[in-house]
Amino acid sequence: MTPGEYRLRVCYGKTGRLRYLSHLEVVHALERVVRRAGLPFAITQGFSPHMKMAFGPALPVGTAGEREYLDVWLTRYTEAAEVLAAMKRVSPDELAPHEARYVADGERSLTAALTIGTYRVEVDGKEIEETQARTALLELLEGGELVTERKGKIKVFDLTRCVPKDLRVTGRDGGVDIELAVRMGPEGSLRPELLVRRALPPAALQAAAVRTTRTDTLIEEAEGVWSRPM
Amino acid sequence: MTPSDLWPRLEPLLSRIERPARYIDREWGARHVTDAEYRAVLMYPDTYEIGQANQALGILYELLNATPGVAAERAYLPAPDLIELMRAEGLPLFSLESLMPVSDFDLVGITVPYELTWTNVLELLDLAGLPLRASERDDSHPLVIGGGPCVYNPEPFAPFFDALLIGEGEDAIGEMVAVHRRSRETGASRDELFMELARLPGVYVPSLYEPRHDEEGRFIGVVSKAGAPVPVTKRVVADLDAHRAPVCPVVPFVDVVHDRFAIEVLRGCTRGCRFCQAGMVYRPVRERSADAVVRDALAGLACTGYDEVSLTSLSTADHSELEEVLRRLSRRLAGTGVSVSLPSLRVDAFSVDMARLISGAGRKSGLTFAPEAGTQRLRDVINKNVTEDDLIATVTRAFEAGWRRVKLYFMIGLPTETDADVAGIGELVSRVLDAAKAATPPPQRGSVRIGVSISTFVPKAGTPFQWEAQIGLDEVLRRQRLVRESMPRKGVELHWHDAEVSFLEGVMARGGREVSDAIEAAWRAGAVFDAWTERFSLARWTSAFAQVGIDPEDIANRERPLDEPLPWGHISSGVSTSYLIRERERAYQSRTTPDCSFGGCTGCDVCTRLGVEIVTGGVRA
Numbered sequence: 001m002t003p004g005e006y007r008l009r010v011c012y013g014k015t016g017r018l019r020y021l022s023h024l025e026v027v028h029a030l031e032r033v034v035r036r037a038g039l040p041f042a043i044t045q046g047f048s049p050h051m052k053m054a055f056g057p058a059l060p061v062g063t064a065g066e067r068e069y070l071d072v073w074l075t076r077y078t079e080a081a082e083v084l085a086a087m088k089r090v091s092p093d094e095l096a097p098h099e100a101r102y103v104a105d106g107e108r109s110l111t112a113a114l115t116i117g118t119y120r121v122e123v124d125g126k127e128i129e130e131t132q133a134r135t136a137l138l139e140l141l142e143g144g145e146l147v148t149e150r151k152g153k154i155k156v157f158d159l160t161r162c163v164p165k166d167l168r169v170t171g172r173d174g175g176v177d178i179e180l181a182v183r184m185g186p187e188g189s190l191r192p193e194l195l196v197r198r199a200l201p202p203a204a205l206q207a208a209a210v211r212t213t214r215t216d217t218l219i220e221e222a223e224g225v226w227s228r229p230m
Numbered sequence: 231m232t233p234s235d236l237w238p239r240l241e242p243l244l245s246r247i248e249r250p251a252r253y254i255d256r257e258w259g260a261r262h263v264t265d266a267e268y269r270a271v272l273m274y275p276d277t278y279e280i281g282q283a284n285q286a287l288g289i290l291y292e293l294l295n296a297t298p299g300v301a302a303e304r305a306y307l308p309a310p311d312l313i314e315l316m317r318a319e320g321l322p323l324f325s326l327e328s329l330m331p332v333s334d335f336d337l338v339g340i341t342v343p344y345e346l347t348w349t350n351v352l353e354l355l356d357l358a359g360l361p362l363r364a365s366e367r368d369d370s371h372p373l374v375i376g377g378g379p380c381v382y383n384p385e386p387f388a389p390f391f392d393a394l395l396i397g398e399g400e401d402a403i404g405e406m407v408a409v410h411r412r413s414r415e416t417g418a419s420r421d422e423l424f425m426e427l428a429r430l431p432g433v434y435v436p437s438l439y440e441p442r443h444d445e446e447g448r449f450i451g452v453v454s455k456a457g458a459p460v461p462v463t464k465r466v467v468a469d470l471d472a473h474r475a476p477v478c479p480v481v482p483f484v485d486v487v488h489d490r491f492a493i494e495v496l497r498g499c500t501r502g503c504r505f506c507q508a509g510m511v512y513r514p515v516r517e518r519s520a521d522a523v524v525r526d527a528l529a530g531l532a533c534t535g536y537d538e539v540s541l542t543s544l545s546t547a548d549h550s551e552l553e554e555v556l557r558r559l560s561r562r563l564a565g566t567g568v569s570v571s572l573p574s575l576r577v578d579a580f581s582v583d584m585a586r587l588i589s590g591a592g593r594k595s596g597l598t599f600a601p602e603a604g605t606q607r608l609r610d611v612i613n614k615n616v617t618e619d620d621l622i623a624t625v626t627r628a629f630e631a632g633w634r635r636v637k638l639y640f641m642i643g644l645p646t647e648t649d650a651d652v653a654g655i656g657e658l659v660s661r662v663l664d665a666a667k668a669a670t671p672p673p674q675r676g677s678v679r680i681g682v683s684i685s686t687f688v689p690k691a692g693t694p695f696q697w698e699a700q701i702g703l704d705e706v707l708r709r710q711r712l713v714r715e716s717m718p719r720k721g722v723e724l725h726w727h728d729a730e731v732s733f734l735e736g737v738m739a740r741g742g743r744e745v746s747d748a749i750e751a752a753w754r755a756g757a758v759f760d761a762w763t764e765r766f767s768l769a770r771w772t773s774a775f776a777q778v779g780i781d782p783e784d785i786a787n788r789e790r791p792l793d794e795p796l797p798w799g800h801i802s803s804g805v806s807t808s809y810l811i812r813e814r815e816r817a818y819q820s821r822t823t824p825d826c827s828f829g830g831c832t833g834c835d836v837c838t839r840l841g842v843e844i845v846t847g848g849v850r851a
Contacts, residue, residue, distance in 0.1 A: 016256075017237075017254040017255070017256055018254070018256060018483075020244055020250040020251050020254050021251050021483055022249075022251065024485075025251050025483045025484060028483070028485075029258075029483055031535070031537075032258070032481060032534065032535030032536065033535060034535070035531075035535035035536070035537065036258070036532065036533070036534070036535035038532070043565075043567045049567055050537075050567065051537075051567065061250065061251075062244070062245050062250070090258070090535070092256050092257075092258060094256060209241075209242060
């Protein structure tokens with residue numbers, strides 16, 4: 001809405017070891033990337049001026065993301081490809097931007113627009129078998145509800161709403177990979193990892209490592225019609 | 231990355247601990263030198279959050295990584311949650327960059343920042359699987375060296391180190407590494423290596439100095455072996471500009487203390503406060519030139535992406551070109567949202583004006599000043615050249631300029647202190663509060679706050695007060711009551727430094743080598759993170775002292791005669807003992823001594839003994 005400002009959307013990954021960053025740490029790190037890149041960023045007005053920047057839905061500590069988004073407002077128009085190259089030069093490899101494009105200033109905010117996350121949950125463990133995992137997950141989903149408690153707060157997830165598409169389980173040497181989509185919202189999002197941990201027998205998970213990656217973050221145009229924000 | 235990469239063993243633990251980003255490396259500015267034949271790990275004896283911003287380690291990290299054939303990495307003490315898991319899983323202490331076990335390095339360098347981190351040093355060594363004492367280590371172990379602010383009395387922790395550097399490390403670290411590499415090549419024994427190291431100026435090899443006692447067990451001095459020099463005199467860098475400040479330091483992912491780009495604008499302070507160890511041992515004053523400060527501040531901001539630059543030193547307002555530096559920085563940084571901060575302010579109008587220059591319209595954070603004592607008499611004793619008029623004028627200026635809170639630092643237990651001096655703290659704060667309110671528009675007077683922070687004076691080695699008795703615990707509590715009674719309540723926020731912590735600091739600050747046994751006993755009884763209030767237990771320390779037969783009160787609370795040999799008598803900061811004695815006498819006469827970087831030489835002997843001189847860009851005012 002501000003004249004003379006250009007809203008640039010950047011798609012970046014949070015991968016490898018940097019999956020262990022918290023959302024706040026990602027925000028700080030990317031602000032510093034923008035400063036190091038020497039971009040002409042806009043500054044918010046007010047008591048405590050800061051870089052005008054907005055992020056998509058937060059990723060928890062330990063969860064990787066392949067297509068995460070941020071918007072940054074620039075005060076001078078610079079070719080998106082140039083901005084991208086400048087940012088890449090000063091980014092850690094595992095928190096690097098890989099796409100940049102200007103979007104209309106009036107577009108909805110990333111948090112409001114991005115309500116679908118697709119995930120890959122990799123479960124390592126010799127005792128975990130594909131068919132068994134699939135059956136267990138489907139059974140849990142058919143139950144229709146998942147109740148969680150965190151720091152004394154009880155939350156009930158409606159699974160038919162939260163898991164809008166069929167999930168896919170693929171066996172591989174030494175474990176299984178589970179792909180699923182989750183509907184996210186301001187009232188809190190279901191953690192795919194939690195779903196998997198609930199479904200699989202605790203004994204099987206004891207020694208197993210679980211790695212979660214958000215593979216895509218999407219806009220839901222209409223029921224079941226999803227698209228990327230750039 | 232390397233065959234001994236511990237990542238596969240660390241990663242499964244990361245989902246079970248808080249803030250795992252502390253342990254994953256990959257920060258901007260982290261160096262990964264792969265083709266090195268000599269590897270050093272620099273460690274801080276506290277968690278990543280506390281140690282990451284340490285400027286000394288940052289300087290050494292950069293210098294060593296720039297040395298051909300040498301790689302330097304970092305390690306910190308993991309937080310208690312990870313320590314517990316590491317011990318359960320048998321995972322040894324690791325470096326961040328290559329996740330190599332610390333015990334696989336050639337050199338382990340530990341900074342010793344504060345007395346109560348000494349148990350953490352033992353925790354580091356033990357987690358690394360290294361024997362705690364130099365006497366128990368052999369050629370199969372890394373060389374364990376140390377340095378930092380505590381080395382001016384190194385005795386209590388000396389047995390845990392193979393060598394300690396007294397003073398500044400810019401030149402010495404390379405020399406120590408070179409000696410070690412050469413000894414590796416020639417296959418020299420550890421004893422030969424130690425003798426070589428002891429020949430380097432400023433390097434103290436504790437095992438070559440043996441403390442002696444008389445028949446009654448009283449310390450009578452040290453005997454040096456194999457021609458090791460006495461005293462060991464501190465290393466000092468003649469010209470700060472000869473070593474460019476690191477402009478691409480590591481930029482942490484997690485929130486750490488001092489999370490900003492810091493540039494050291496000057497080293498040393500000769501205000502001559504008689505209680506202040508830093509002011510005595512870091513002499514002489516050496517300023518970085520205004521051009522270098524501005525150039526490096528801008529380069530550092532560009533390289534790190536920080537939105538704040540801090541101009542650090544013991545007394546930044548003393549920099550002769552500070553105003554020029556701030557004006558140039560403000561001009562260059564306008565519109566970038568970058569702020570400039572000054573960590574320490576003098577009690578004068580100039581300091582407030584400098585703070586105004588960089589604070590914009592906000593005036594959010596308060597200003598901090600240190601009058602240290604409540605009466606003029608006692609301020610003269612400690613040579614804190616601040617008058618009440620200065621303080622009132624400074625506070626008035628600050629509140630007129632829009633600040634609504636100031637913080638004041640005081641000490642109790644200073645030499646010659648009377649109850650009148652103690653009560654004087656509250657009376658002074660009362661007048662400061664009145665002045666602050668008078669300078670504030672009536673509708674805003676309700677928001678005026680004076681923070682008052684009171685600590686107990688701990689006599690430190692190498693200062694004119696090194697012979698003084700620290701007041702006992704009961705007396706501290708009595709004087710704290712006096713302060714409380716004299717202090718206005720409304721508008722004042724009173725904070726105390728824990729009396730028991732100060733007592734232990736006092737024992738550590740002036741203890742002899744035998745105190746190392748107590749440190750080890752306390753650590754074995756579970757003492758670690760003693761600087762964290764919730765983990766500190768004086769009872770654990772009391773029984774550790776009893777167990778090894780040490781009377782801690784005899785160390786901290788007894789005035790020492792001038793002719794009594796001091797445990798740190800063989801370590802010299804370059805300041806002569808006769809100067810310290812003279813300053814102590816002047817203290818008793820309430821006579822002040824001027825700052826030699828403003829006026830003439832006051833005869834501390836540092837410049838002549840160390841062959842250096844005061845370096846300032848302009849005339850100090």
